[in-house]
Amino acid sequence: MKLTLKGIARECGVSPATVSRVLRNDESFRVSPEIREKVLETVRRTGYQPDFAARSLRSSKSRMVCICGLKSMPHPLGVYSSMIDGTVSELQSHGYEALLDFSSNSVNESAYGMKFDGIISLDSDPSEGVQSYIRRNDIPCVVLSGSSEKKFDSVSADDPAALATAMDFLYSRGHRRVAYAGTMFDHQQDHICVEERFECFNKYLLNKNMDRLDVSRKTLYDAVEFLHGAIVREKVSAVLAFDHFSGLEVYRAAMLLGFKIPEDFSLISFNDVYPVARLVPAFTVMAVPAEEMGKLAARRLVLRMKGEISGAAEEFRLTESLIVRDSVKSI
Amino acid sequence: MKLTLKGIARECGVSPATVSRVLRNDESFRVSPEIREKVLETVRRTGYQPDFAARSLRSSKSRMVCICGLKSMPHPLGVYSSMIDGTVSELQSHGYEALLDFSSNSVNESAYGMKFDGIISLDSDPSEGVQSYIRRNDIPCVVLSGSSEKKFDSVSADDPAALATAMDFLYSRGHRRVAYAGTMFDHQQDHICVEERFECFNKYLLNKNMDRLDVSRKTLYDAVEFLHGAIVREKVSAVLAFDHFSGLEVYRAAMLLGFKIPEDFSLISFNDVYPVARLVPAFTVMAVPAEEMGKLAARRLVLRMKGEISGAAEEFRLTESLIVRDSVKSI
DNA sequence: CTGTTAGCGCGTTCAC
């Protein structure tokens, strides 16, 4: 015999509506403490759980959010892994579930007509499918790890500041000739951070009157060629890598070419992600506060879903931190 | 105005029941081809999608499966990432959605009374919470990456065979003194593969009359100490690592201690997971067919959910493959 | 503060 709300109501000698109110913590209805306690106790004792489908059907709220915009990756999730962890756990602590949309560019059509209450988009510019879903259902969306021209709330890392921090660190250690190793992946090209980091890098050079080297590129096609050019031709003393993937490729190139880090050149990369801390030398990195970003995005989304905020979209940028390890030396 | 089944029915001049039947491909009702086509066409044209909640409420089927048993990890998902990818995509191609249960040991209580149609457990021994959920709802479960003493269907990699393959390879390259570097993580201790791989390793030694070395352990606490003992004291010529994590720790220890791979010792590990192929030397590994395992588990689950099979649990073991790269030399 | 009533959008009987 299935446990239903009606059953609990009968058991307690109250009406179904009352049980429903207690269970939903309905603010607008005051319930006498005795009844509330009795209901709660019965629910605990019986292990009753409201039926998801029925609740969702009636209220046209699913308490589910869809995490989409995850680009198909040939590689592990890296920082996204922590972001998603953060988002999911925060969401759950507010009573929401998250569905990770592994499909690519629209809110998964095969999601079977599910009504999501909100969207977390890992893509700054949600696909047309996603946007239309958002409009049709009139649900909030927050962009995680990207900005969105004020269309949606967004939370991202403060890359301009981080770039400056990293470069200041290098500068303070005496580095004047530093090369930039860009992203390795085409599918990342439209992520703001690839543009932003490179641009800020160049601005920094300008500011400090440092040479802009020919090997520095927004995209890293061939790490070996890059590193050879950087060290031999450009006499670079340090390399700044766009992310841990690029960082590792440069590291690999160094081993292949017989250069030692940090003796022959210093290396600093973005993202404190496995395995950069377990390499020799361990990488000095700018760490994106991934989990915190995930949590913030979730909190923001919850606020919107609950209608507790409704104004214009806001942009949040979280500070990255410099983690000094062994891949940079003073010169 | 929301598109409902009733609306489609009106549009087509038929009854809701008819529309429902053609949409569900209801075998037991024959529908005239003209009507069927008309309905299908209207659905396509309007973009109608059955409401998830209503359908689920009515049929007490959700077309969702829960992937649970993911141990909380201090590290990236490694092979699990591909397994999950495989499972999810296969599930979706059969019209099911998957919810990754990030919470730990019971089917997420906050999952809000959701009725899952099936469970994929990454844990050989699903927690009491999960098992009780399975019993209460009478749904199928398949264990992925583990066996389950015939309680549930299971799919895993054929570690005994893989171990032999790896050791044969080493043996054929002249290695007679090989040490085993076990798992690094306590939370893995109860995974069969940690027992199985170590056991098979020892059996192999016995079989081939090779020395069983004192440094070989099921658990790797300190890679540096391990490697020092293995090379200096035991004169080991090769190390077999339980997984890519252990492999990387051994690699790290080698750099720290100044040993070169494969000049000073050869290394072979399990799991072809980032970044082992991007290290210098690139690891020779036994690759678990993770994605394929995920797909197989999904297919099996779908069969059970549809009631197309119902017999006793079966155990599937998939063959791992040896990927030869640069970390093993002949002696 | 609490109970009653009326559906939410489907799938499943039954009749026809």
Add this chain to the structure above:
DNA sequence: GTGAACGCGCTAACAG
């Protein structure tokens, strides 16, 4: 082969 009616379990709206 098709339609009408009912109800899944819950919550919103309205009484009281």
